[in-house]
Amino acid sequence: MKKSSEEVLYQAEATYKDLLLRKNLKLRIFETVVFVLGMLVASSILDADSDTFKLIAFAIAIAVVGLFPFLYKLVLQPKYTLTRTHLIVSMSGKETAFPLNEVEPVIEGRHIYRLSGKRESLMVSREFLGHLNERLRYFQNKAKRR
Known part of the structure; x- marks a missing residue:
């Protein structure tokens, strides 16, 4: 129209900050699923008590939370x-x-x-x-x- x-x-x-703070429920669920899948893959490869696993878990969290708004902006173009x-x-x-x-x-x-x-x-x-x-x-x- x-x-x-x-x-x-x-x-x-929408700016990066808008997409970071005001995501809809579907995008939040998508991020959670990606994070859980990343953690499952990391835990199957590495020992959960190792420092490397903790570092990779932290990197996955930063990637999901910090980088996905850029992806949303590219794909959704709200x-x-x-x-x-x-x-x-x-x-x-x-x-x-x-x-x-x-x-x-x-x-x-x-x-x-x-x-x-x-x-x-x-x-x-x-x-x-x-x-x-x-x-x-x-x-x-x-x-x-x-």
Whole structure:
């Protein structure tokens, strides 16, 4: 769904920090599975009491937690656009538009929102979330006036 540039209120791409701190549940589970598989492989090759195993376990943890956000940014290319009436989420080149009347924060002040009935984690900056919350308050006040 393409919106004209005059309708776009705010646009943001996810940064490394956003992807590190605001991952959705699927990505967190994926990281956990990769870490566990890495630990199983390392434990089958090395003695669990050895210093080498401990060093490799630490390296696996750093690789999973520290390097995966770069991978997510390359693969997912998350981009968020806020217009007057919609929140547009672009992941892996697939764009989905959510009307703002179907967007609501699940926990106030956090990055988890209900988008058309589904809980989603928005992997975007606090600044963007602030603009989104401001726009949602505008929609709520507009609905109350009717």
